[in-house]
Amino acid sequence: MAEKFDVIVVGAGPSGNSAAYTLAKAGLSVLQIERGESPGSKNVQGAILYSDALERMIPDFRDDAPLERHIIEQRMWVLDDESYIGSHYRSDAFNKEPYNRYTMIRSQFDKWFSERVKAAGALVICETTVSHLLLDGERVIGVMTDRQGGEIYADAVILADGVNSLLAKKAGFHPELQPKDVALAVKEIHFMPQELIEQRFNVKGTEGVVIEMVGKITKGMMGTGFLYTNSESVTIGVGCMLSDFKKQGTTPYALLEEMKAHPAIKPLIQGGEMKEYTAHLIPEGGYNAMPPIYGEGWMIVGDAGMFVNAVHREGSNLAMTTGMHAAETLIELKNEGKAFSAANLKRYQAKLDESFVMKDMKKYKNMPDVFHSNPQFFNDYPEMLSNAARTMLTVDGVDKKSKEREIRGTFRRRRSLFGLLGDTFKLWRAFE
Amino acid sequence: MHIVVCIKQVPDSAQIRVHPVTNTIMRQGVPAIVNPYDLYALEEALRLKDQYGGRVTVLTMGPPMAEAALRKAISYGADDAVLVTDRVFAGSDTLATSYALASAISQISKDMPVDLVFTGKQTIDGDTAQVGPGVAKRLDMQLLTYVSKVRSLDTENDEIVVERRSEGGVQVLKTSTPCLITVLEGNNEMRFATMANMFRASRYPVKIWNKDEAGIEDVTKTGLKGSPTVVSKVFAPTPRAVKAEIIQCESNEPGDLSVTLLAKMFNKHPKLEKEIAKRAV
Numbered sequence: 001m002a003e004k005f006d007v008i009v010v011g012a013g014p015s016g017n018s019a020a021y022t023l024a025k026a027g028l029s030v031l032q033i034e035r036g037e038s039p040g041s042k043n044v045q046g047a048i049l050y051s052d053a054l055e056r057m058i059p060d061f062r063d064d065a066p067l068e069r070h071i072i073e074q075r076m077w078v079l080d081d082e083s084y085i086g087s088h089y090r091s092d093a094f095n096k097e098p099y100n101r102y103t104m105i106r107s108q109f110d111k112w113f114s115e116r117v118k119a120a121g122a123l124v125i126c127e128t129t130v131s132h133l134l135l136d137g138e139r140v141i142g143v144m145t146d147r148q149g150g151e152i153y154a155d156a157v158i159l160a161d162g163v164n165s166l167l168a169k170k171a172g173f174h175p176e177l178q179p180k181d182v183a184l185a186v187k188e189i190h191f192m193p194q195e196l197i198e199q200r201f202n203v204k205g206t207e208g209v210v211i212e213m214v215g216k217i218t219k220g221m222m223g224t225g226f227l228y229t230n231s232e233s234v235t236i237g238v239g240c241m242l243s244d245f246k247k248q249g250t251t252p253y254a255l256l257e258e259m260k261a262h263p264a265i266k267p268l269i270q271g272g273e274m275k276e277y278t279a280h281l282i283p284e285g286g287y288n289a290m291p292p293i294y295g296e297g298w299m300i301v302g303d304a305g306m307f308v309n310a311v312h313r314e315g316s317n318l319a320m321t322t323g324m325h326a327a328e329t330l331i332e333l334k335n336e337g338k339a340f341s342a343a344n345l346k347r348y349q350a351k352l353d354e355s356f357v358m359k360d361m362k363k364y365k366n367m368p369d370v371f372h373s374n375p376q377f378f379n380d381y382p383e384m385l386s387n388a389a390r391t392m393l394t395v396d397g398v399d400k401k402s403k404e405r406e407i408r409g410t411f412r413r414r415r416s417l418f419g420l421l422g423d424t425f426k427l428w429r430a431f432e
Numbered sequence: 433m434h435i436v437v438c439i440k441q442v443p444d445s446a447q448i449r450v451h452p453v454t455n456t457i458m459r460q461g462v463p464a465i466v467n468p469y470d471l472y473a474l475e476e477a478l479r480l481k482d483q484y485g486g487r488v489t490v491l492t493m494g495p496p497m498a499e500a501a502l503r504k505a506i507s508y509g510a511d512d513a514v515l516v517t518d519r520v521f522a523g524s525d526t527l528a529t530s531y532a533l534a535s536a537i538s539q540i541s542k543d544m545p546v547d548l549v550f551t552g553k554q555t556i557d558g559d560t561a562q563v564g565p566g567v568a569k570r571l572d573m574q575l576l577t578y579v580s581k582v583r584s585l586d587t588e589n590d591e592i593v594v595e596r597r598s599e600g601g602v603q604v605l606k607t608s609t610p611c612l613i614t615v616l617e618g619n620n621e622m623r624f625a626t627m628a629n630m631f632r633a634s635r636y637p638v639k640i641w642n643k644d645e646a647g648i649e650d651v652t653k654t655g656l657k658g659s660p661t662v663v664s665k666v667f668a669p670t671p672r673a674v675k676a677e678i679i680q681c682e683s684n685e686p687g688d689l690s691v692t693l694l695a696k697m698f699n700k701h702p703k704l705e706k707e708i709a710k711r712a713v
Contacts, residue, residue, distance in 0.1 A: 003631060037463075125630050147627040 005031045007330060008143055008154040009122075010130045010167060012039035014316045015302025016160030017113040018057060018323030024122035026331040031152060032122050033145065035129040040110025043162075044280035045316055046187065046226055046235065048210065049102045049109065053317040057324055058116060062098065066108040068230040069208025070099035073201075077264070079215035079225075080386040084264045095207065103208050103228045103235070105189075133157060133171045133298070139341075140171070140297035156340040157298050158326050160319075163281045165291075165304035173300070174291030179243035180372060181285025183223060183310070186252040187237025188260075190272030194232050200268060201229050212313065213238075215382030217259045221248060222371045222378060224313070225259050227268060234269055236260065239282060241372070252279060284310040287365035293352075294345040299326045307357060311364050318357050325351040370426045377423070380414050433486030433587055435477045436537055437510065437550045438567065439470035441494055441501035442557040466501045469552025471508075471622045473615035476582055477550045478509050478623070484585055486547075487511045489540055493521055493532050499638050507625040507633035514540060518643040523656035526558070530566025531653045532646060537571060539647040548592070549612040553578060564614040574611035580619045585609075 009020045012034035020032040036042035048071070054061050073090035094100065118124050134142040134151060142153035161167050163182065168174055201209040213225035223240030238256050245252065259265060283289075283306040290306040293299060301307070302319035309318060329348040330340060338344050352358045371377055388407040392400070411420060443462040477488050490505040492498050493516040502513035516536045524532065537546060549568070554561035561577075568575035576594055583593040583604065590610075596603040597616055625633070643651065652658055681692045698705035 123631075123634055125634055128627075128630060145627055147625060147630060149627040152627070 002142075002149075002151045002153055003031070004142075004153040005029045005123075006154065006334065007031075007156045007158060007327075008033065008152060009158045009160055010143065011160035011162055011302075011304075012036070012110065012114055012117075012124065012126075013043050013160060013162060013302060013319065014110075014113070015304075015307075015319035015323035016158070017110065017117050018053075018320040019158045019160060019301055019327045020122045020124075020323075021057060021113070021117045021120050022324050022327035023330060024117065024120035026327070027121075028331065028334060030122040031154070032117065032124045033128050033130055033143070033152075034114075034124065034126045036126060038111060038126055039114035039124070040107040043106050043110055044185075044187075044278045045106045046228060046237065046313070047104050047106045047109070047316070048228065048313070049104045050314065050317040051098065051100050051102070053320040053324075055098075057320070065112050066104065067206075068103040068105060069203070069206050070094065071101040071103065071210055072203065072207045073209045075209065075211040077211055077213045077215070078382045078385055079213055079217050079262060079264065080383040081216055082263055083386045083390065084213075084215070085385050085389045101210075103210070103230050105230060130161070130167060133167055135171065138296045140295070143167075155297065156330055156345075158323075159298060159300045159304050160302050160323060161304050163283045163303040165300065168291065168298075168300055168304060171298075173295060173298070177281075177283070178285070178289070179246055180241060181283065181289040181306070181368075182242045183239045183282040183284045184242045184245055184252055184279065185237055185239025185282055186256050186277070186279040187226075187235055188256065188274050189230070189233045189235050189276040190269045190274050191233045192269075192272040196271065197229055197232070197234065203229065206231070213259075213265075214378060216379060217255070217262060218244075218378050219248060219250060219255065220375045220379035221245065221250070222368075222375070226313070227265065233275070234272060236265070236269055241284065242281070243372075253277075282310070282315065283308050284368065286310065286368045287361040288368070290361070293322075294342060294348050296342045297340050299329070299345060299348055301326045307361070309360050309364065311367055312360070314360075318360075321355060321357050322352060325355065325357075366429065370429075374423065374426065376415060376419075377427075381423075384411055384414055433480070433484055433548070433585075434541070434544045434546050435480060435486065435488045435548045435550060436540055436546050437470070437474045437477045437488060437490050437505070438533055438564070439474065439490055439492050439501055439505060439552070440467045440555050440557075441465070441492065441498040442467045442555055445556045464497065464500065466504055467552050467555045467557075469554060469556070469615065469617055471552075472617050472620060473550040473552050473613075474505055474508060474510065475620045475622045476579075476613075476615050477548070479620065480548070480582060480585060481509075484587060487544060489514065491516070491533065491536055491540065493517070493524070493529060493536070496640075499640070502638050503633045503636065506636045506638075507629050508623060509625070509629055512639070513636065514639045514641055516641045516646045518646070518648075520643050520648075520651055520655045523659060524654060525659035525661035526560050526562035526566055527660060528654050528658035530563050530570055531658060532643075532648060533563065534567045534570035535647040535649070536641065537567065539641070539645070545610075547587075547590075547609045549573065549610070551612070551614050553614050553616050561614070564612060568612035571610075571612070574607045574609070575614075576605060576607060576611060577614045578616055579613045580616045582613070 006028040007023050007030050009016045009032040020030050024030045072094040075088045077084040077086035129146045130143045131146050132144050133140050140157045144150050159168050208229040211227040217225045218240050221240040221244035225238040228235045238259050283303050285306055293305045301322040307318040307322050308315040326348050333344050391403050441464050444465045447462050481488050488510045489512040490510045491514045499515050506513055551564035578597050579594045580597050581595040585592050590608050593606045596605050
């Protein structure tokens with residue numbers, strides 16, 4: 001006799017865990033299926049945890065969640081081959097509890113989250129892959145797993161199966177992912193003594209620093225680099241659009257190797273012992289590339305639905321929020337005695353439209369296109385900025401006015417006045 | 433028929449590293465797995481159950497987290513699982529562990545008499561291969577070690593025939609049950625759990641026994657007190673300083689190969705050459 005649940009959640013990342021947790025807490029019967037050996041074993045993220053989304057579900061998460069450092073300083077670096085120019089924002093306001101942002105290690109964090117999901121009453125089954133959705137006409141009525149006797153039924157299925165979302169693709173809910181809509185990111189974790197991190201980044205206790213990087217480290221490809229401080233390690237990584245990697249013929253690990261050798265970055269990771277290397281796709285196609293996110297008896301949450309704000313490097317918070325809203329939709333419908341039909345599940349879309357999730361997705365909807373067609377943002381500008389700074393800061397008997405003229409001249413030569421104005425306009429439109 | 437399979441949760445030794453300075457084992461962050469040899473034992477037990485019917489109970493002694501190993505065993509098809517866990521067991525060596533397990537097996541057999549006890553050949557963290565034999569001795573059971581396969585079981589006459597790997601080949605042995613069998617790797621492969629068993633495993637209430645429930649009569653025989661073994665030092669072996677050498681040879685003929693090899697050896701050990709030459713006369 002096949003099992004039947006109110007809801008099956010496929011995947012145990014932040015979106016799936018949020019959905020399963022919220023559903024189980026409300027008393028629905030929930031089965032969560034994860035293909036990894038344990039929740040988190042296949043999940044990869046930078047990783048920054050933005051407290052807000054999690055706090056809305058689990059207000060006391062700080063008591064026992066495995067968090068690394070709370071962020072008190074954010075650096076934005078624009079790099080050329082030998083320099084960086086950038087801004088640092090550090091504030092003691094970030095030292096006031098409750099902290100707003102943390103670095104975390106996802107394999108540990110996801111395990112913790114999953115324990116909370118189980119404690120809330122959901123049944124979690126790992127090492128089991130959902131091979132396809134069971135359909136009755138258009139309606140999703142359950143899932144088929146790769147195990148003998150694998151059919152399991154449910155009134156609704158939440159697809160939290162990550163960036164590739166093979167299940168939704170197989171069911172025909174969306175077409176194959178396009179290389180221009182996904183970034184490929186690689187990262188390494190370098191372990192070093194806590195004192196060394198404190199000295200190097202000028203922090204104490206659980207304070208931490210994040211560095212976001214753009215510029216020539218991505219060789220003109222659309223992408224960014226990052227460096228995060230954990231308790232006893234430093235995470236360093238870089239990600240670029242898959243289509244750009246393809247076009248350039250560059251491999252991600254080679255890019256990371258070069259980035260690690262950059263004179264501004266090398267000293268920060270020196271002496272560390274590399275213990276982990278991971279790679280992952282990030283859905284960065286933005287609003288215009290989003291698949292439909294609900295239908296007859298199904299909803300898509302998290303990466304599977306392209307819920308990533310690439311400009312602000314946010315993803316897990318969108319994942320958690322979509323997971324929570326998907327769950328809340330089902331809870332409401334169940335309480336009202338309504339079916340999980342597409343017409344009723346539209347409420348999920350409405351909830352997201354009202355939240356920051358869709359507002360942000362829409363705000364930056366043109367960003368991917370702007371950056372795709374204007375590689376100068378990742379190549380020329382970093383170099384021009386760096387040259388300008390060097391010109392101004394080099395004391396060599398030339399008066400400042402002449403230096404300014406020279407800088408303006410370089411900018412115009414490299415991009416032309418029209419190009420500069422055009423770029424400004426494009427960026428303004430995209431950010432508007 | 434009732435089979436008890438003793439398993440142990442161990443750190444995945446493939447992922448253990450030795451600290452380069454202190455030479456101690458770094459267990460931090462190393463995932464816990466079921467001792468691989470125990471899985472061969474469990475699979476062999478499950479096959480017997482498939483063929484002859486009966487019940488398979490998995491048993492472990494360890495910290496509360498060892499429950500995960502038992503749950504895994506349930507997902508493969510074991511019927512019952514018992515976790516013996518108590519502070520008094522902390523620091524047990526093989527002598528104390530076999531005492532605790534033997535007591536627990538006696539308790540289990542009160543529910544249904546135990547015909548067979550299976551264990552892995554050894555664990556991958558202790559590598560002693562002593563606990564299985566220790567349990568057999570304490571329970572006064574026949575002991576069969578290094579068993580690669582159970583050939584047949586005669587439930588009427590309480591006899592079992594197994595294949596035992598030995599240096600010269602394979603021994604086929606027959607003994608009477610109840611007996612304890614330690615199982616070798618390589619003759620069977622753990623099955624892929626069915627969906628129904630996955631559900632069962634995630635819902636199964638593992639029996640958790642403290643020292644009293646496990647029937648421990650003499651606490652001084654458990655834990656550190658009952659453990660005469662002393663680990664005086666743990667160290668990582670230093671890699672060999674001498675590197676392997678590749679010897680070039682003109683042809684591939686066996687004769688030429690041996691001449692080249694001998695010349696090389698004699699070149700290094702002229703004494704040896706003289707000695708052999710003397711004896712050849």
